[in-house]
Amino acid sequence: MSQANDHAPRPDRPPLGHPPEQVPHARPPTADVAIVRWSDCTSDCTDDDKAALAAQIDAIFFEASRTKTFASARERQRFRHRWLGLYEEQFAETFFVAIDGRTRLTGYLAGAFSDPLSDPRFAEQAIAPSFGAITARYPAHFHINVTAEARGRGVGSKLVAAFAHACRCAGLAGFHVVTAAQSRNVGFYRRCGLEELARAGKGAGATVLLVRRFGAR
Numbered sequence: 777m778s779q780a781n782d783h784a785p786r787p788d789r790p791p792l793g794h795p796p797e798q799v800p801h802a803r804p805p806t807a808d809v810a811i812v813r814w815s816d817c818t819s820d821c822t823d824d825d826k827a828a829l830a831a832q833i834d835a836i837f838f839e840a841s842r843t844k845t846f847a848s849a850r851e852r853q854r855f856r857h858r859w860l861g862l863y864e865e866q867f868a869e870t871f872f873v874a875i876d877g878r879t880r881l882t883g884y885l886a887g888a889f890s891d892p893l894s895d896p897r898f899a900e901q902a903i904a905p906s907f908g909a910i911t912a913r914y915p916a917h918f919h920i921n922v923t924a925e926a927r928g929r930g931v932g933s934k935l936v937a938a939f940a941h942a943c944r945c946a947g948l949a950g951f952h953v954v955t956a957a958q959s960r961n962v963g964f965y966r967r968c969g970l971e972e973l974a975r976a977g978k979g980a981g982a983t984v985l986l987v988r989r990f991g992a993r
């Protein structure tokens with residue numbers, strides 16, 4: 777074909793037969809998921825269903841984690857406990873899962889109402905001490921992950937909305953999240969109504985503290 781064709785203006789519409797999902801920037805449909813407390817899952821499920829769900833949570837956690845290798849099985853277990861197992865075991869009322877169908881899990885939010893800087897159970901998270909004044913006021917916090925296939929379809933925002941509702945029902949003033957300053961998920965948290973209140977560290981190790989405040993400031 778001629779070079780002129782290569783530089784021809786792109787048609788406004790895709791050619792006939794072009795599948796809609798290949799249209800550039802097409803928005804994927806919102807996922808139809810139920811948001812359920814982990815405590816309800818574990819009390820209502822059979823042991824087999826519970827084990828299947830727990831395995832999916834682990835798979836999502838390790839797939840999304842930036843840490844991929846561990847010095848030993850024990851180190852891997854400690855890492856899992858720090859960011860996931862602790863919440864599953866001790867904060868199941870504020871641990872939410874997104875379920876598509878009966879047992880397919882597309883994401884989870886591991887939340888707690890306790891301050892990670894003053895509650896010794898979170899000591900290994902090593903949050904910047906300078907965040908302490910703010911986390912004391914907004915101690916509720918969470919860690920969230922959605923399967924790669926389900927991202928961008930509203931699952932994450934539904935999980936955050938469920939946690940926000942639980943915080944409001946508990947009479948809390950808001951909640952916070954700590955993440956890497958350079959992380960792409962900062963944009964997601966802003967879309968969920970959180971705002972940056974503090975920053976610590978420099979370069980690739982910098983972290984930000986984002987807070988969602990309810991009502992009057």
Ligand SMILES: CC(C)(COP(=O)(O)OP(=O)(O)OC[C@H]1O[C@@H](n2cnc3c(N)ncnc32)[C@H](O)[C@@H]1OP(=O)(O)O)[C@@H](O)C(=O)NCCC(=O)NCCS
Binds near residue numbers: 840960964968
């Ligand atoms: C961050 C994450 C939880 C968001 O969940 P999600 O289901 O993909 O997000 P949603 O579809 O609910 O998106 C909600 C809004 O945030 C926006 N958004 C989502 N991810 C974003 C990102 N990385 N950067 C900027 N905006 C983002 C969406 O465009 C959407 O905006 P809209 O309302 O204008 O459409 C998910 O992408 C994920 O698990 N990422 C990898 C792991 C991770 O970063 N976890 C957090 C660790 S602190």
